[in-house]
Amino acid sequence: MTASSPQSPKPRPPLPYNMREVVLPGDAACPGCPIPMAWKVLSAVFGEKMILVIPACCSSVVVGAYPGNSLKASVVHVAFASAAAVASGIAEALRKRGITDVQVIAWAGDGGTADIGMASLSGAAERNHDIIYIMYDNEAYMNTGIQRSSSTPYGAWTTTTPIIGKTEHKKDVAKIMIAHGVPYVATASVAYPHDLYAKLQRAKKIRGFKFIHIHAPCPVGWRFDPKYTVRIGKLAVETGLWILYEYYDGKIHLSGPSRPYIDPKKRKPIVEYLKLQGRFKKITEDKIKEIEKYVEQHWEWIKRHM
Amino acid sequence: MGKLVALTGNYAVAYAAKYARVDVIAAYPITPQTSIVEKLAELIESGELDAIMIRVESEHSALAATFGAAIAGARAFTATSSQGLLYMHEFVHWTSRARIPAVMAIVTRALAPPWNIWPDHSDFMDQRDAGWIMGFAMDNQEVFDLTLQAFKISEDPRVYLPVMIGLEGFILGHTTMPVELPEQEVVDQWLGPRKQEYVIDGKEPLALGNLAWPEDTEEMFMEIQKAMDNAKKVIKEVDEEYGKLFGRKYGGLIQCINCEDAKYFAVSMGAWSGDLIEAVNKLREEGYPIGVIRIRFCRPFPYEDIWEKVKNSKGVIVFDRSISFGAWGPLFTDLVTGLYHYTNNLPIMSNVVAGIGGVNITYNDFAKLLTSFIETIEKGDKPPVFTWYHKR
Numbered sequence: 001m002t003a004s005s006p007q008s009p010k011p012r013p014p015l016p017y018n019m020r021e022v023v024l025p026g027d028a029a030c031p032g033c034p035i036p037m038a039w040k041v042l043s044a045v046f047g048e049k050m051i052l053v054i055p056a057c058c059s060s061v062v063v064g065a066y067p068g069n070s071l072k073a074s075v076v077h078v079a080f081a082s083a084a085a086v087a088s089g090i091a092e093a094l095r096k097r098g099i100t101d102v103q104v105i106a107w108a109g110d111g112g113t114a115d116i117g118m119a120s121l122s123g124a125a126e127r128n129h130d131i132i133y134i135m136y137d138n139e140a141y142m143n144t145g146i147q148r149s150s151s152t153p154y155g156a157w158t159t160t161t162p163i164i165g166k167t168e169h170k171k172d173v174a175k176i177m178i179a180h181g182v183p184y185v186a187t188a189s190v191a192y193p194h195d196l197y198a199k200l201q202r203a204k205k206i207r208g209f210k211f212i213h214i215h216a217p218c219p220v221g222w223r224f225d226p227k228y229t230v231r232i233g234k235l236a237v238e239t240g241l242w243i244l245y246e247y248y249d250g251k252i253h254l255s256g257p258s259r260p261y262i263d264p265k266k267r268k269p270i271v272e273y274l275k276l277q278g279r280f281k282k283i284t285e286d287k288i289k290e291i292e293k294y295v296e297q298h299w300e301w302i303k304r305h306m
Numbered sequence: 307m308g309k310l311v312a313l314t315g316n317y318a319v320a321y322a323a324k325y326a327r328v329d330v331i332a333a334y335p336i337t338p339q340t341s342i343v344e345k346l347a348e349l350i351e352s353g354e355l356d357a358i359m360i361r362v363e364s365e366h367s368a369l370a371a372t373f374g375a376a377i378a379g380a381r382a383f384t385a386t387s388s389q390g391l392l393y394m395h396e397f398v399h400w401t402s403r404a405r406i407p408a409v410m411a412i413v414t415r416a417l418a419p420p421w422n423i424w425p426d427h428s429d430f431m432d433q434r435d436a437g438w439i440m441g442f443a444m445d446n447q448e449v450f451d452l453t454l455q456a457f458k459i460s461e462d463p464r465v466y467l468p469v470m471i472g473l474e475g476f477i478l479g480h481t482t483m484p485v486e487l488p489e490q491e492v493v494d495q496w497l498g499p500r501k502q503e504y505v506i507d508g509k510e511p512l513a514l515g516n517l518a519w520p521e522d523t524e525e526m527f528m529e530i531q532k533a534m535d536n537a538k539k540v541i542k543e544v545d546e547e548y549g550k551l552f553g554r555k556y557g558g559l560i561q562c563i564n565c566e567d568a569k570y571f572a573v574s575m576g577a578w579s580g581d582l583i584e585a586v587n588k589l590r591e592e593g594y595p596i597g598v599i600r601i602r603f604c605r606p607f608p609y610e611d612i613w614e615k616v617k618n619s620k621g622v623i624v625f626d627r628s629i630s631f632g633a634w635g636p637l638f639t640d641l642v643t644g645l646y647h648y649t650n651n652l653p654i655m656s657n658v659v660a661g662i663g664g665v666n667i668t669y670n671d672f673a674k675l676l677t678s679f680i681e682t683i684e685k686g687d688k689p690p691v692f693t694w695y696h697k698r
Contacts, residue, residue, distance in 0.1 A: 048508070048511050049508050050508070051378075051506060051507075051508055053374070060517065061517060063513065063516060064516065064517075065516060065517045065518060065519065066516040066517065066518035066519070066522055067516075067522075068516075069511075069513040069516055071511070071513070072511045073511050074506050074507075074508055074510075074511050074512050074513070075512075075513040075514065075515075075516070076374075076377060076506055076513075076514045076515065077513075077514060077515030077516060078370065078373075078374075078400070078515070079370070079396050079397060079400050081366060081396075082366065082367065082370035082396075082397065082400075084367075085332075085362060085366070085367035085368075085370035085371045085374065086370045086371065086373060086374035087374060088332075088360055088362075088367075088371045088374060089330065089332060089360065089370065089371035089372060089373060089374020089375035089376070089377075089378070089380075089382070090374040090375065090377065090378040090506070091374075092330050092358045092360055092371075092374075092375055092380075093329065093330050093374065093375040093376075093377075093378035093379055093380035093382070093507075094378055094507060094508075095358065096329045096330060096357075096358050096375075096380055097329075097378070097379055097380065097507065099507055099508065101508070102507060102508030119363060119364060119366075119367075120363070120364070120366070120367045120370065122363065123362055123363030123364070123367055124367075126363070127360065127361070127362075
């Protein structure tokens with residue numbers, strides 16, 4: 001390994017929340033699922049005072065079956081392409097009724113965001129409704145059994161890219177949202193709950209449309225041992241593949257966990273990230289080089305906008 | 307009393323939404339619905355209507371946002387036509403199956419291809435399995451009255467289903483007629499504040515739409531069928547109350563004209579019923595014993611009320627302005643099935659599909675079709691069960 005490891009950060013205090021009061025035990029998530037991990041951070045910030053609008057995605061199942069519900073917050077299940085539109089309607093109704101202490105959150109996967117939900121997301125962002133749109137990105141259609149989405153990374157195996165792997169790069173939705181000129185865009189990772197917590201706290205204080213893109217490693221779909229969800233999430237950041245940042249006031253603010261990796265020498269080799277995941281089992285040297293090139297281009301873009 | 311103004315059908319819809327004091331409107335323009343959205347935008351921006359308009363990027367989002375506003379406790383409204391209605395079809399079901407009161411106006415227009423902006427009922431009737439209460443107006447006064455009544459019906463605890471109100475594009479939508487507008491205070495008192503079974507506004511944790519097992523799911527939908535039955539009573543009550551307060555009573559689910567001593571009946575829905583009534587009036591003068599049953603609500607389907615009128619009749623002719631390809635006109639099939647509840651020996655029944663793609667059907671066409679229908683039966687022959695009446 002040529003890259004030097006960054007200094008290990010000092011231990012962080014536990015998040016100030018009673019997560020089990022909102023994220024109840026007994027959900028229907030797979031072992032190692034990143035979804036409840038992120039929900040616990042949401043609950044730390046909003047408690048019961050959030051309305052989650054969930055289109056068709058893994059989370060539609062994870063909350064559990066009627067009459068049960070594993071979240072002690074309000075949940076509205078909606079049609080696949082409609083999370084941002086329904087959230088717009090709820091937010092405007094609450095505004096009309098003078099209710100200001102409840103956060104409307106569209107909570108959608110990468111398919112519901114980057115693909116089928118893109119038009120309604122774009123519409124809601126342009127209208128600047130006072131909502132937080134969270135894309136939890138497990139990089140494929142996991143709920144239907146691991147089919148390619150536009151957010152699947154280059155080279156990854158899925159059941160609809162079964163032999164060759166995906167031949168296109170990942171669609172960068174955060175960049176698309178920045179282009180909408182919304183007041184707040186951030187990337188985050190379930191492996192960095194403090195960072196996600198801080199971002200949700202900032203988003204909570206900003207009026208208008210907020211977009212947060214959460215990297216969410218999926219043991220089932222990415223083919224890794226469920227105990228490695230956090231490790232893989234961290235490796236994505238430490239290799240520089242997934243860059244944590246916030247965008248507000250017209251520029252990118254690199255987040256703490258990603259700051260060291262602006263220096264390519266400090267990044268771990270991308271293969272460290274890839275080799276833990278069965279979906280990259282058949283990846284070739286050429287393809288790894290292509291991913292490295294993509295990562296470098298992405299960093300250049302980040303640096304230009306800081 | 308109220309004041310008499312000249313309004314297009316589309317403006318009558320917009321004013322009814324205003325009189326209902328809607329909180330949130332989410333809509334997307336489409337010909338021939340557009341002037342509803344424009345009028346409502348003007349009413350809001352001029353300060354005459356205290357509502358929020360969400361100018362969405364598609365019809366799918368229009369009804370999705372209307373649904374969102376409604377579940378969060380707002381009186382919500384939208385309107386569309388034709389392709390727009392098909393594009394939002396997923397949410398047509400989503401709204402009713404979630405038992406969310408809401409009102410939508412459908413300014414009816416043919417479906418493409420080929421592109422066609424003229425009116426028929428294809429878009430409207432395509433929604434008939436969706437669990438919405440479906441009313442259809444004949445003139446602009448009724449457009450206003452029905453749209454306003456739709457809020458009352460939708461928010462009745464015995465119903466709690468969304469309501470769509472149909473009016474033909476251009477024939478009503480863009481044609482100006484006198485419309486009497488009521489006094490706002492009387493409407494306020496009658497309609498009252500927004501009512502719905504549950505509100506998702508963060509006051510208490512509530513989940514809507516979680517995965518449900520087959521038996522639970524089926525029971526939820528059986529409740530919709532019950533609510534449809536209840537709606538028959540509620541629609542009649544609302545018609546009565548409205549008649550007392552505002553002076554216009556239409557007869558509930560159907561309106562009957564010249565029915566008292568009729569031996570033959572013509573059944574129709576929508577604006578062309580006006581031409582049909584004219585034709586029947588003329589035939590009456592010529593001695594033909596015929597009446598008109600105008601369907602005001604096709605969901606729930608008023609087969610009981612129609613049976614009461616036609617049970618001793620010699621023949622019933624049903625005019626459909628839409629076609630279920632490979633079968634017949636939907637009003638006809640619904641009526642035949644409905645009457646079969648009462649008898650194995652149906653009156654002679656005939657279905658005429660006409661006016662598709664906006665083909666203009668006049669008083670003369672109706673007179674010709676009715677005369678032929680009656681005379682065929684009087685001669686002891688059986689008229690065709692199905693005719694697609696076409697002219698150019």
